[in-house]
Amino acid sequence: MKRVGFVQTNPEFGAVESNLKRALDLASKVESDLLVFPELFNTGYLFLSREEALKLSEGLDGPTIKRLSDFASEHSTAIVAGFPERDGGKVYNSAVAIDIDGDVKGVYRKTHLFYEEKLIFDPGDTGFRVFDLAGMRVGIMICFDWVFPESARSLALSGAQIIAHPSCLVMPYAPKADPVRAFENRVFIILSDRSGVEERGGKKLRYHGMSLISDPKMNILTQAPEEGEHVGIAEIDPKLAEDKRVNELNDIFLDRRPEFYGK
Numbered sequence: 001m002k003r004v005g006f007v008q009t010n011p012e013f014g015a016v017e018s019n020l021k022r023a024l025d026l027a028s029k030v031e032s033d034l035l036v037f038p039e040l041f042n043t044g045y046l047f048l049s050r051e052e053a054l055k056l057s058e059g060l061d062g063p064t065i066k067r068l069s070d071f072a073s074e075h076s077t078a079i080v081a082g083f084p085e086r087d088g089g090k091v092y093n094s095a096v097a098i099d100i101d102g103d104v105k106g107v108y109r110k111t112h113l114f115y116e117e118k119l120i121f122d123p124g125d126t127g128f129r130v131f132d133l134a135g136m137r138v139g140i141m142i143c144f145d146w147v148f149p150e151s152a153r154s155l156a157l158s159g160a161q162i163i164a165h166p167s168c169l170v171m172p173y174a175p176k177a178d179p180v181r182a183f184e185n186r187v188f189i190i191l192s193d194r195s196g197v198e199e200r201g202g203k204k205l206r207y208h209g210m211s212l213i214s215d216p217k218m219n220i221l222t223q224a225p226e227e228g229e230h231v232g233i234a235e236i237d238p239k240l241a242e243d244k245r246v247n248e249l250n251d252i253f254l255d256r257r258p259e260f261y262g263k
């Protein structure tokens, strides 16, 4: 069995140090093998320009990743966390995967940018990736990726037992949809959504929280409320995600007929 969880936070835009501190203080209250932090958890979401995103972005050798890596090795907890990633002149809406010894296994760069993110970030170029974290196969999709069924399906076909879903939900659907994505792929999903309201540059965004952990049969094992900062933990058997059978004659992956599925 493994203990996995989400850390739902309400980051203050641009206040990286205090956002990091609050998230890690919350995370240190639990014992877990894997914790998922929200999309852009260290900076906040409501960037007003690409320049602002470049200014607040960091490489894998930056201070945010260092702090997360130190936490991972001190607590033997693998981490998936969303952050604005700088790579040369590019800036991505990314999520880092860090193993229990603090080893930075890599990043996933958000494939499907939402609305004005298209004016801020470069489109992700990693494709959907599965990482070995704490002895589990963990795939990552970021927020709006969930709308495209191909995201979760690609990760499940690549062997993900768990999908980490760091998010800043401005629409209320993902907490209803993620258990379905879990069921139709027979995987666990950890939705780690931020909460709170951001108001800047004449814009206002309200986030939905409702972080959750779903098992492969659509059971919600734990869920946070819409408001506030919360850690949610569930004890799971990742191997349950390897059983894709519906009954003795049907298997959701062996029965696929991609020749009829179009592009």
Ligand SMILES: NC(=O)CCCC(N)=O
Pocket (backbone or CB within 6 Å): 039, 114, 142, 143, 144, 145, 167, 168, 169, 170, 171, 172, 174
């Ligand atoms: N940050 C995002 O990608 C928001 C996407 C829309 C939603 N699913 O709320």
